[in-house]
Amino acid sequence: MKPLIESLAKNTHNVWAKEKIKRGWTFGLNEFVDATQKRTPHLVPYEQVDERIKEANREGAKENLKVLQLFGIFLEPPVHEHDEIAEKEISALNSQQRTYRAEATYTVTTGKWYFEFEVLVEGFMRIGWMDVSAAPDTSLGVDDKSYGFDGHLVKKWHLGAESYGKEWKKGDIVGCFLDLNDRTISFSLNGDLILDPSGSEMAFDNVSLILNTKNWNQQ
Structure with a gap:
């Protein structure tokens, strides 16, 4: 029972x-929230979580198992329990990072723009x-002033993250399209436009900001 509770x-x-x-x-x-940032010290891999939180989670698991058993439902611990996706996300966001940003003199306000980078x-x-x-x-x-694509966790980012695109690999070429006439942003991977689940080529629409390029790279 103990392995199941821990899982x-x-x-x-x-x-x-x-x-x-x-x-x-x-x-x-420290816990911190303002208009542009939301941080918590508990967003770490489970092994590094405060023991009090682990114990609270274990107690919750025990209570849930008791309720299931009252209904005649008995669970067996899985042979392998490893949420690789969740741990990958936590590890990525907990890593040392550096921001690269173009100078304000390169600001764009009209027209269509494109840049690309190699992974x-x-x-x-x-x-x-x-x-x-x-x-x-x-x-x-993370806020309403920026739009991004992340091919490591395979997500697009604007006011948070949601699943989007394909995983990029070393040597891939990623393109970033900005159309300020139609107010859209799109991305490509090795020359092919990335489609969302509905088949749309637009990653973001209704974009109406004075925009600048920005690349955030893990160290």
């Missing part, structure tokens, strides 16, 4: 962490466009 407790944390990441939260030494190393990166007025330490895609 359920770990799963509770991973589900919580994935939801936090989806809503734009990142790791921080030279593996790891967590976001690339896209950001409003020129955004604070220098603002993470790409």
Whole structure:
């Protein structure tokens, strides 16, 4: 029973962490929320979680198992329980990162624009466009002033994250399209436009910002 309880407790944390990441939260030494950033010290792999949180998750798992058993439902612990996706997300957002941003003199306000980059190393990166007025330490895609694509976790970012695109690999070429006439942003991978689940070539629409390029690269 103990392995099952531990697996359920770990799963509770991973589900919580994935939801936090989806809503734009990142790791921080202290709990912090403002208009541009949301940080929590608990967004870490389960093994590093505070023991009090682990114990609370275990107690919750025990209570859930008791309820199921009252209805005659008995669970067996899985042979292998490893949420690789959740742990990959937590590890990526908890890593050391550096922001690269074009100078304000390169701001674009009209027309159609494109730039591309080659993936030279593996790891967590976001690339896209950001409003020129955004604070220098603002993470790409966590607020309403920026739009990004992340081929490591396979997500697009704007006011949080959602599944999008394909995983990129070392040597891939990623293109970033901005159409300020139609107010859309699109991305490509090795020359092919990335489609969303509905088949649309647009990653974002209704874009109406004074934009600037920004690339966030894991160290």
